[in-house]
Amino acid sequence: MFVVLRRMSYIGHGLSHSVLGGVAVAIALDWNLYLGAAAATLLSALLIDRVTRRRQLHVDAAIGVVTTAMFALGVVVVSSGRGGRVNTEALLFGNILGVQRADVAVVVVMAGAAAVLVFCCWKALLFTTFDPTVAAVQGVRVGAMEVLFNVLVAAVIIVSVRVLGVLLIAAAVVIPAALARLVARSFTPTLALAAGVGSASAAAGLYVSFWVDVASGASIVLVQAAAFAFVAAGTTLAARLGLRRARRTAAAPADPFCEEGSGDQPRTATESGGSDTAPPPSATPAVEARSTRGGGSSSGTS
Amino acid sequence: MLAAGVSAGYRGVPVLRDLTFRIDRGEFVGAVGPSGSGKTTLLRLLTGQADRFAGDLAVFGAPVRRGRPGPRVGYVPQVESVDWTFPLTVEHAVLLGLTADSRPVPWFSRAERRRARALLGRLGLGGLEGRPIGELSGGQQQRLFLARAMVRRCDLLLLDEPTSGVDLKTRHDVLHLLGELNEAGMTVLLTTHDLNWVAAHLPRVLCLNQTVVADGSPMAVFTPGVLRATYGTDVRVIRDGDMVFVADETHLLRPGSGR
Ligand SMILES: Nc1ncnc2c1ncn2[C@@H]1O[C@H](COP(=O)(O)OP(=O)(O)OP(=O)(O)O)[C@@H](O)[C@H]1O
Ligand SMILES: [Mg+2]
Numbered sequence: 001m002f003v004v005l006r007r008m009s010y011i012g013h014g015l016s017h018s019v020l021g022g023v024a025v026a027i028a029l030d031w032n033l034y035l036g037a038a039a040a041t042l043l044s045a046l047l048i049d050r051v052t053r054r055r056q057l058h059v060d061a062a063i064g065v066v067t068t069a070m071f072a073l074g075v076v077v078v079s080s081g082r083g084g085r086v087n088t089e090a091l092l093f094g095n096i097l098g099v100q101r102a103d104v105a106v107v108v109v110m111a112g113a114a115a116v117l118v119f120c121c122w123k124a125l126l127f128t129t130f131d132p133t134v135a136a137v138q139g140v141r142v143g144a145m146e147v148l149f150n151v152l153v154a155a156v157i158i159v160s161v162r163v164l165g166v167l168l169i170a171a172a173v174v175i176p177a178a179l180a181r182l183v184a185r186s187f188t189p190t191l192a193l194a195a196g197v198g199s200a201s202a203a204a205g206l207y208v209s210f211w212v213d214v215a216s217g218a219s220i221v222l223v224q225a226a227a228f229a230f231v232a233a234g235t236t237l238a239a240r241l242g243l244r245r246a247r248r249t250a251a252a253p254a255d256p257f258c259e260e261g262s263g264d265q266p267r268t269a270t271e272s273g274g275s276d277t278a279p280p281p282s283a284t285p286a287v288e289a290r291s292t293r294g295g296g297s298s299s300g301t302s
Numbered sequence: 303m304l305a306a307g308v309s310a311g312y313r314g315v316p317v318l319r320d321l322t323f324r325i326d327r328g329e330f331v332g333a334v335g336p337s338g339s340g341k342t343t344l345l346r347l348l349t350g351q352a353d354r355f356a357g358d359l360a361v362f363g364a365p366v367r368r369g370r371p372g373p374r375v376g377y378v379p380q381v382e383s384v385d386w387t388f389p390l391t392v393e394h395a396v397l398l399g400l401t402a403d404s405r406p407v408p409w410f411s412r413a414e415r416r417r418a419r420a421l422l423g424r425l426g427l428g429g430l431e432g433r434p435i436g437e438l439s440g441g442q443q444q445r446l447f448l449a450r451a452m453v454r455r456c457d458l459l460l461l462d463e464p465t466s467g468v469d470l471k472t473r474h475d476v477l478h479l480l481g482e483l484n485e486a487g488m489t490v491l492l493t494t495h496d497l498n499w500v501a502a503h504l505p506r507v508l509c510l511n512q513t514v515v516a517d518g519s520p521m522a523v524f525t526p527g528v529l530r531a532t533y534g535t536d537v538r539v540i541r542d543g544d545m546v547f548v549a550d551e552t553h554l555l556r557p558g559s560g561r
Contacts, residue, residue, distance in 0.1 A: 122408035123401040130398065131384045134447075137349040137377040138454060139402030185434045186391045 014063040015157045016169040018044040018070030024077035034106065037158050044070050045150035053146075107159050114152055121148060126187065163202075164217040171221040172198070179228045182235050201227055303348070303458075303489070308357035310347045316355060317343045319513050325491065327362075327457075330484045332500040333493045335510035336533050341493035342380050344510065345460045348491075349377055362457065373458060374403075376451035380462035380493075382443070386436040392446055393418055393431035399450035421449045424479055426472055441468055448476060452483065459483065461492040465499060477503055497524065497548040521546055 018040045026036020044066050051062040118125065127135040128145040136142040157169060164172050180193035205220030212219075303325040311317035318340045325331055333341050346352040348361060350368050359366045362373045376399070390398075396418040397410045404410060410418075419431055425445045430438065438446060448464055459480070465473050484490050494500060500507050501520040509515040509523060509532040516528040524546050529537040540547040 119408060120406040123398065123404060123406075123410075127398040127401045130388055130390065130395070131382075133351070133379060134377055134450070135398075135401070137351075137375055137460075138399055138451070138456075139374065181389060185389055186432075187389050187394065190389045 014048075014067030015041050015044055015154060016161055016165075016167075017067045018074075019157060019161050021070035021072075021074035021077075024074040028077050034158065037161065038154070040070055041154040041157050042151065045154045046147070049146050049150050103162055110155050110159055114155055117148060118152070121145060125149065164220065168217045168221050171224055172202075175221075175224040175228050176201070179224075179231050182231055197224070197227060303362070303491075304358070304360045306358045308347070308359050309355045310343065310352050310357075311355065312343075312352060314353070314355075317352075317512070318347065318510075321357065321513055323508060323514050323517055325489065327489055328484070328487050329506060330480070330490045330504055331492075331506045331508055332504040333491065333508040333510055334495070334497060334500060334532070335515075337495075339511045339532075341510055342462055345377075345379075345462050345491070345493065348460060349375060374454065374456040376454045376456040376459045378444075378447045378451045378461045378464055382447060386443070388435065390435050391431065392422065392427060392433050392435055392438065395435050395446055396422060396449045396453050399453045403454065418449070418453055421453055421479075424475060425449050426475060441472065444468065445472065445476075452479065457487075457489060459488055459490045459492075461490070463493055463495070465494055465496060473499070497529075501546045501548065524548055 019037045022036040022038070022040020023033055024036075025031075025040070026033050029036075047066045048059065048062045051057055051066065052059050124135070124140045124145050125148070127138075127140050128142050128149075132142050135145075153173075156173065160169055160172055176194040176198035177190075179197055180190045184190040184193050201224040202220050205223040206216055208214070208223065209216040209219035303323075305321050305323050308321040309316050309319050310321070321344075333344060335341055343352055347354060347359065348366060350366055353368060354366070364373065393415065397414060400410065400414055400418075404414065419428075422428055422431060425448060427438075427442060427445055427449065430442070435443070435446065444464070444467060448461070451459060451461065461480075464476060468476065480490055480492075501524055505519060506517075507520050507523050508517050509528060511532050511534075515532045516523045521544065524539055526537060526539050529539065529548065535550075538549045540549065
């Protein structure tokens with residue numbers, strides 16, 4: 001959620017790429033895979049934070065530089081043969097069947113820790129995301145919140161890379177939050193919705209992947225994308241209907257306005273030569289017609 | 303607040319030079335000066351957002367260091383480049399100002415919310431509490447940030463042009479609120495371009511142009527000489543009893559503009 005609000009949607013995509021670097025190096029050095037992945041992701045996240053804060057660079061550039069470098073490192077190690085035992089395909093596209101009991105334990109512990117941290121730092125995280133300058137001046141420990149944010153993102157990546165794979169993780173991080181933003185207007189509902197959509201679509205995607213026998217990560221992402229498309233179309237339609245209804249209610253009891261309008265009219269009428277077809281009445285249908293035509297065409301495309 | 307021979311700016315380039323002044327606890331000071339004279343930089347300096355190259359600077363006895371805001375400060379920056387589509391309600395945005403003093407749970411207490419709502423009412427934003435922040439007008443957005451700064455029970459309020467783009471009544475409301483907070487012991491330092499507003503209401507004014515050109519009561523400071531030194535242009539100063547008005551030449555050609 002915070003990721004989307006900070007316009008860092010691609011951090012998930014980027015960080016998951018550095019996982020490859022971490023895992024490859026970990027295998028080459030005979031370390032624990034999780035340790036390698038965690039170290040690489042965390043390192044990348046903090047580097048991105050540093051680069052963005054110190055230089056006049058936007059986050060997207062920083063993400064591009066740091067994480068592709070880590071990814072390249074991974075590719076070099078894999079191609080040199082020393083990371084031979086890496087199951088590249090599972091890493092890239094995810095594989096739920098590769099998940100073991102120990103992985104689940106790791107996920108549960110990390111999720112618990114993340115939940116506690118987010119609970120305690122909620123307001124500070126929110127203030128830092130919304131307006132870091134004023135947050136810092138008004139006593140929020142912005143630096144600590146940035147680090148916490150990055151650690152949390154890294155944790156999410158490490159946990160979900162097993163299922164979703166390097167290439168698909170961005171969707172899991174971004175789609176639920178983006179969808180929620182389309183619908184909800186204030187923060188808590190947005191967040192609740194994002195969490196709900198995330199879990200529900202993960203479950204639905206896994207179900208589909210089990211019955212149709214296709215890759216788990218890709219199914220989850222497709223389910224999410226479908227939900228997003230559905231909601232996007234729905235909100236567009238609802239907004240249009242709302243606009244039309246508002247226009248109709250404004251047109252029906254609008255007699256006082258019309259009278260007011262005609263009270264103003266003489267001036268324009270006399271200035272324009274006193275023609276009988278006064279501008280306001282003819283202008284309104286034109287607007288109506290244009291908007292309905294526009295509505296028809298774009299709902300056709302969407 | 304104590305500045306002695308301070309030189310400050312950004313990335314090695316000084317904007318303020320040899321700045322020396324002293325503001326005591328509970329004072330209400332307005333800083334004026336031409337565009338680019340360093341008013342915003344002064345406030346940034348006090349909040350640890352600008353670099354100090356020389357001199358000593360202390361706020362409430364503690365030295366100010368970059369990136370490390372010391373005391374309890376409420377702050378309204380001049381240019382707010384926040385994301386207005388951010389899913390926050392007006393009330394929630396104000397409440398965020400309390401973050402540093404609030405309990406570490408995701409919600410705000412009933413007392414905090416009552417305080418925020420009362421403040422919004424005083425600033426003419428009553429009834430808009432539940433609106434998304436993106437649906438406010440420009441002036442309302444500015445008042446929202448004023449509320450976010452004032453909601454904090456702080457010792458020092460730093461406001462960068464709080465009265466620009468604000469209508470007459472709101473300007474009075476803001477002044478009254480600031481006056482009350484100041485009465486209660488809060489130190490206020492604000493910047494403005496409105497010399498007559500300063501002259502009419504504030505006890506002390508700081509004329510800035512790279513450095514402190516003059517410092518004192520508006521009555522004493524607003525003289526043609528000082529204003530020329532500050533702004534680099536000729537200004538008329540009209541005195542009437544214990545009041546002083548500043549006007550530029552064209553205004554004087556209009557009858558009845560002496561108000
Ligand atoms: N971030 C920055 N980096 C470098 N120079 C800056 C920066 N911000 C401001 N300056 C320079 O510092 C000088 C003073 O700027 P400042 O914003 O303090 O002026 P000001 O008195 O607030 O003006 P205004 O009345 O227009 O708000 C200007 O010459 C400006 O170009
Ligand atoms: Mg300024």
